Amino acid sequence: MMTDPNNPQNPNQPHNPQVPSAGSPYQPGYGAPGQQPGYGAPGQQGYGAPGQPGFGQQPSGQQPGYGQQPSGQQGQQPYGQQQPAQQGQQPGYGQPTGGYQAPGAAASGPGQYGAAGGQPPAWGQAPVPGAKPAKNNKMPLIIGGAVVLIVALIFGLMQLNRGNNNAGTGTPTGSATASQGTGVGAASATEVVQKYYDALAASDPDAIFALVRGDLPDRTFLTKEVMTAAVQAAPITGLQLTVQDETKYSAEVQASYTINGRTKTDKFYVSARDGAFYLSTITGRLYVKGLSPADTGLTVNGVAVPGDADSIDVFPGGYTLASTSPIYTFSKDKVVVEAVSSSSTDMFEIKVGLSDDALKDFKAATTKLVNSCKKPGSLVRDDCGIRFRQPSGDKAKPSTIACTPSGTNSINRMKPSLDTSDLSVSASLSISWTCTMKGSKGSYRGYDSLVRVYGTVAEDGTWKVTGERP
Numbered sequence: 001m002m003t004d005p006n007n008p009q010n011p012n013q014p015h016n017p018q019v020p021s022a023g024s025p026y027q028p029g030y031g032a033p034g035q036q037p038g039y040g041a042p043g044q045q046g047y048g049a050p051g052q053p054g055f056g057q058q059p060s061g062q063q064p065g066y067g068q069q070p071s072g073q074q075g076q077q078p079y080g081q082q083q084p085a086q087q088g089q090q091p092g093y094g095q096p097t098g099g100y101q102a103p104g105a106a107a108s109g110p111g112q113y114g115a116a117g118g119q120p121p122a123w124g125q126a127p128v129p130g131a132k133p134a135k136n137n138k139m140p141l142i143i144g145g146a147v148v149l150i151v152a153l154i155f156g157l158m159q160l161n162r163g164n165n166n167a168g169t170g171t172p173t174g175s176a177t178a179s180q181g182t183g184v185g186a187a188s189a190t191e192v193v194q195k196y197y198d199a200l201a202a203s204d205p206d207a208i209f210a211l212v213r214g215d216l217p218d219r220t221f222l223t224k225e226v227m228t229a230a231v232q233a234a235p236i237t238g239l240q241l242t243v244q245d246e247t248k249y250s251a252e253v254q255a256s257y258t259i260n261g262r263t264k265t266d267k268f269y270v271s272a273r274d275g276a277f278y279l280s281t282i283t284g285r286l287y288v289k290g291l292s293p294a295d296t297g298l299t300v301n302g303v304a305v306p307g308d309a310d311s312i313d314v315f316p317g318g319y320t321l322a323s324t325s326p327i328y329t330f331s332k333d334k335v336v337v338e339a340v341s342s343s344s345t346d347m348f349e350i351k352v353g354l355s356d357d358a359l360k361d362f363k364a365a366t367t368k369l370v371n372s373c374k375k376p377g378s379l380v381r382d383d384c385g386i387r388f389r390q391p392s393g394d395k396a397k398p399s400t401i402a403c404t405p406s407g408t409n410s411i412n413r414m415k416p417s418l419d420t421s422d423l424s425v426s427a428s429l430s431i432s433w434t435c436t437m438k439g440s441k442g443s444y445r446g447y448d449s450l451v452r453v454y455g456t457v458a459e460d461g462t463w464k465v466t467g468e469r470p
Contacts, residue, residue, distance in 0.1 A: 183210035185276030189251035190241055192277040193268050197239055197255070200315060203228040208315070213278040217313035222283065226301045226314075233318025234260050234336045248272065259316065259338050266339040283313040284337035287347050295423055296352060297324030316340060321350070327358040327457055328423070352418050354425065358457070359416065362425060365463035366411050366453050370431060373450070374403050379437075382468040385450030386433055394439035403435040405450075416455070424470065425455040 186192035192211055199207035205222050236257045244252045253268045270277045287310065291298050294307030299322045305312060314337055321333045331351040335344045354362060373384030378398050380387050386403065390396060407430040414427040431450035436443060455465040 183212050183278065185211060185213060185273075185278040187276065189243055189246055189253050189270045189272075189277050192270055192279055193241055193253045193255060196268075196279060196282065197236065197257075200227075200231065200236065200317075203231050205315070208282050211279045212282060213273060213276075214280065217283050220306075221300060221303055221312050221314050223303075226303055227317070229301045230315060230317025230319055230337075233320070233334075234316075234338075236316065251277070260318070260336040262338065264338045266341050268340075281340050282315075284316055284340050285311045285343040286314055286319065286335065286337065287311045287343055290348065290420060291321070291330065291350060291352060292420065292423060295325070296328040296330075298322075299324060311343070319344075323355075325355075327355060327461065329353050329355045352420060352423065354416055354418065358461075361457075361461065361463055362416060362427075362455050362465070363411055363414060365455060365465040366414070366427075366429070367408070369453065369465050369467070370405055370408060370411070370450070373433070374405065376401055376403060376435075383466040384433075385431065385467045386435065386448050388435065388437075388446045388448070391437075391439055391441075391444045394441040394444075396437040396439045396444060400438040401435055402437075403433045406432045406434070414453075425457075426452060427455075428452050 186195050196208055196211055199205075199211075203224055205219075205224055205227055209216060236259050239255060239257045242254045242256075244254055246252075250269070250271045253270060255266045255268065257264055257266075269280055271280060272278075286300065288298060288300075288305050289310045293305040293309060298305045300312065300314070300319050302320075302322075304324070316337050316339060318334065318336045321330050321335065323329055329352075331353060332346065332349065335346040335350075337344045369383065373381060373386060376384055376386050376398075379390065379396065379401065384403075388396075388401075410429040410431065414429055416425045416427040418425055428451065433446075433448045433450070435446045435448070437446070438444070450467045452469075453465050453467050454470055455463050457463050
């Protein structure tokens with residue numbers, strides 16, 4: 001019935017490494033020093049990269065490309081001259097696979113269309129001497145047009161791939177409202193971080209978005225209403241900023257402050273573009289998958305969490321968790337995100353449990369099961385914990401079996417545990433059965449016990465409880 005919420009990443013590891021924003025000269029994908037060059041970066045094989053084979057170039061030692069001479073030939077033959085075939089040379093696209101045949105020589109195999117000797121000339125080479133095309137032959141025009149079409153198609157695909165490679169990434173799972181920031185930034189590295197905390201204290205998300213020039217996170221939980229509640233629950237005080245490793249194009253700013261009664265240090269990596277400094281990371285993260293939001297109806301500060309979300313982006317502050325389901329509750333309903341460089345470790349300690357009403361319903365369903373087992377109607381009832389064999393030398397009549405339970409007060413003391421993989425419930429209890437039965441040769445007595453029950457609940461709140469392990 002439920003999904004399998006896996007353990008999220010180790011809370012002790014940074015959840016969202018900060019990198020310069022898309023506007024920075026050091027932005028990944030734009031040739032930042034020390035970073036992996038992106039599209040068209042010098043020194044990498046890209047589209048027309050200087051010194052590297054690009055579109056229409058042939059690297060040495062590789063297979064000759066479309067319309068190119070194989071590496072190692074003596075000079076470039078001008079158009080109108082025929083290249084001699086080389087021993088062992090793999091033909092390129094459109095090159096003949098056999099040697100040159102003089103006009104009138106007999107072909108060794110079936111002739112190829114449109115060339116003397118059964119072989120067509122390679123694209124970009126002169127026709128074979130002596131092979132005069134027929135008058136009014138439109139085939140070269142058709143072939144030439146097809147070649148142009150192929151080249152245009154290749155170029156178009158490369159441009160499409162370029163657009164895909166430059167598309168922003170990093171949107172959290174379940175996000176549907178991520179966008180590009182086109183903010184104005186700030187005049188210095190310190191100022192851009194100071195403006196961030198000023199906007200945070202004022203519960204002004206738009207002012208924070210204005211400090212970003214690049215990908216913005218999902219805004220579902222970055223509204224003014226959610227932000228206001230978060231800041232009021234866990235305000236930041238005693239802020240101090242220190243600039244570290246500042247250059248013309250980037251800087252690292254360390255922020256020290258107090259939140260949730262604890263001293264915290266956070267780091268911002270900022271980048272400069274067009275004379276302004278911008279933030280690359282503006283949110284922390286709450287990992288919610290372990291709380292099965294699709295089944296529990298999880299809300300954070302009153303906003304529903306998407307059922308398929310692994311995590312959500314939030315500003316530093318305090319958050320209240322709740323469930324819209326009448327069945328489930330959480331062992332803790334208050335969490336604090338203390339920094340943008342880390343997630344709330346409290347999320348990994350929270351357990352999903354049964355609400356008070358659901359617990360009562362579960363116990364009532366267990367009592368109903370025990371009562372149904374007083375007349376089992378069979379020697380074996382796994383759901384009741386009853387397993388008898390036929391008496392030796394006799395055969396008991398199932399309709400005569402009667403069982404008396406003891407220890408039924410253990411039902412009220414049950415403390416169910418919930419399996420987060422499917423939100424099924426199990427609980428220990430101590431029911432002892434004393435059963436009597438009659439056979440054709442006499443009466444018999446037997447004993448057994450029910451020590452654990454398992455329960456699942458339907459969407460309408462109806463419980464199914466059994467003593468048989470699923």
